[in-house]
Amino acid sequence: MDTEVKLKKGESVDRAMRRLKKKLDKEGTMRELRNRAYYEKPSEKKRRKQARARTRTFRPSTNSY
Numbered sequence: 001m002d003t004e005v006k007l008k009k010g011e012s013v014d015r016a017m018r019r020l021k022k023k024l025d026k027e028g029t030m031r032e033l034r035n036r037a038y039y040e041k042p043s044e045k046k047r048r049k050q051a052r053a054r055t056r057t058f059r060p061s062t063n064s065y
Helices: 013-027 029-035 042-058
Strands: none
Touching (some): 013 029
16 A cells, blocks of 8 residues: 655645645545445444445436436
8 A cells, every 4th residue: 555646746735745645545545545444333334234235226316307
């Protein structure tokens, strides 16, 4: 897990930080870090996953006419 962003010539640090955050988000590093912040029992993980699936299936469609 060695993610790095090199500063380009004339690039601001803020811009480089934005690129780093995008890269970490794309790799899923921050999400994994948040998930590992505390222990979650397998049953709780399964319950959370099922609840998320339920909300996805019952979400109203935006393409209905």
